Amino acid sequence: MINLIEQWLHELTVQHYKATTIRTYHQSLQPFLAFLQHANIHDFDKITRQHISDYLAKRIDKDKMAKVSVQHELTVLRQLFHWLIKNEFIHQNPVLAHKIKRSARNLPTLVDIDTLNQLLEQAEPDNAKQRQLWLRDKAMFELLYGSGLRVSELVGLNLSDINSHDKLIHVIGKGDKARIVPIGRKAWQALQNYLPIRQTWLKTSSSAVFISQKGERISTRTVELRIKHHAKxxxxxxxxxxxxxxxxxxxxILSGSGDLRGVQELLGHEDISTTQIYTHLDFAHLSKVYDNAHPRSRRS
Known part of the structure; x- marks a missing residue:
């Protein structure tokens, strides 16, 4: 079974899946393999629907895993067993009938435009070194907000991903799915202010857009720390x-356009139900405005 998993992961590598994705898939399968070993199962073809049910129940009830994490493991299993069926290593797929009921999704917290301007339009530091860091960080923040990038997509950007003529970015998102997103005016200007600084930090022929002062591609953790620093x-x-x-x-974007499909494309969501959470956010905002403004809406 381990050999077959390695063969599957190798094929994903050939298909240009990201190394981080491959590692995540490999890690997600380790608890399942341990479960099979404990059940004395050494052949994928011997796995039944009941085995899958027992495993999922164990992860949720005994291991106290969050449903979203178990859902991810189930997704990895689906892909693996689909590959096993396709290549005729097994004859029945025991994973097909299984679904995990999702917990109610919490609405994400938002901040208003004034707060975003407070972050993005703050004065440059007086110190020359800190000023350079701020110009890089501002370019990152402007792209996160102006183009709707995930932080992993931001740090993964290469210079070749930027279309300077049309002011577009080629983004590789989740599942190695590609999309094209526009660069807004403010983000474009922030990039132009940062790129000359990048040249002074460059030590090798790195293609990364965002680098550290040592010339290395920046990490997601660094972006997290920098936004906290500048918020403070x-x-x-x-x-x-x-x-x-x-x-x-x-x-x-959704509030200004009402175009749910367009927002789905810009965000790179495979399922529009993921995007629909923002319609709830917009309605929640409108409800708050109504409650605060309408004379007959106020209740004791």
Missing amino acids: RANIPQTMYPHLLRHCFASH
Whole structure:
């Protein structure tokens, strides 16, 4: 079974899946393999629907895993067993009938335009070194909010992904799905201010857009720390994090356009139900406006 899994993961590598995706798939399968070993099952063809049910129940009830995490493991299993069927290593797929009922999804927290401006339009630091860092960080934040990028997509950007003529970015998102997103005027200007600084930091022929002062591709953790740093510098009381800017992008675009399908494309959501959460956010905002403004809406 381990050999077959390695063969499957190798095929995904050939298909240009990201190394991080391959590692995640490999890690997700380890508890399942341990479960099979404990059940004395050494052949994929011996796995039944009941085995899958027992495994999922164990992960939720005994291991106390969050349903969203177990759903991810189930998704990985579906892909693996689909490949096993396709290549005739097994004759029946025991995973097909299984679904996990999702918990109610919490609405993401948003911040208003004034708070975003407070972050993005804050004064440059007086210190020359800190000023350079701020110009890089501002370019990152403007892209997160202006183009709706995930932080992993931001740090993965290469110079070749930027279409300077049309001001577009080629983005590789979840599941290695590609999409094209526009670069807004503010984000474009922020990029132009940062790129000359990038050249002074460059030590090798790195293609990464966003690099550290050592010339290395920046990490997602660094982006998280930098946005917290600048939120504190701007005296913003709310907790700021990279994905919050993506949430704001989606909500503000949807509020201004009403085009749910368009927002889905810009965000790179495979399922429109994922995008629909922002319609609830917009309605929640309208309800709040109504409650605060309408004389007959107020209740004791």
